[in-house]
Amino acid sequence: MLRSSKETKELFNEWATSYDEFLENASGPLLGYQESLAFAKEILSVKDNARLLDIGIGTGAFANLLSNKDTEVWGVDISEGMIEQCQEKHPQYHLQVGTFTAPNIDGLTFDYIVSSFCFHEVDPIEREQALETAHNLLTEDGTLLILDIMFASAQAVEDGRQSIGKYWDETEDYPIVGELDQVLRSANFKGVRWVQTGPYHWAVIAQKSTSESDR
């Protein structure tokens, strides 16, 4: 059975102080976490003086990797514990409690919205709304990058379940690439591109609008 948002919040509040240590040697569906982050960085080059929002920022690893010295970093997370850890490590970040569907950000738009290993936490029936929310928060030439535990097909999910064995998490519902591709297009994203970054990880990059060169 899937976890409720309340359970997810409690899980990450409890995990917050030991989360970074766990990820030094990630296992289960997060196996290859560090390599996937590094791979995703290769596909997104952040321009100067950009404003970037990381949804499900956790302790800030992805935002930190992607941003430059002059990037204005904003982050939201469902867990106060994670926000606390992130703020300690990155005092300059603008952080607040918020979710994919309700980031609680008014009056700002972002050149980049990024998210790592969080989207699968969004209830499948809320995924289109979550992506529409992200679409609305992007500048006209803005870019979305989602890195997560995802699988190419239902068969790949079963294969993953077999190889991960006892560390497979039945409370999570990992997106299927083709299905999420459709949801991104329904939410009006353009130029959707996919890259597999690890045995159980994919990254997708998409634009708010069609660029001049695509027209």
Ligand SMILES: C[S@@+](CC[C@H](N)C(=O)[O-])C[C@H]1O[C@@H](n2cnc3c(N)ncnc32)[C@H](O)[C@@H]1O
């Ligand atoms: C596996 S951690 C990933 C953290 C970080 N992005 C990273 O790559 O290390 C998932 C994060 O998403 C947060 N989270 C879970 N569900 C969320 C939601 N619906 N909206 C925003 N954050 C959420 C959790 O509190 C946690 O910090």
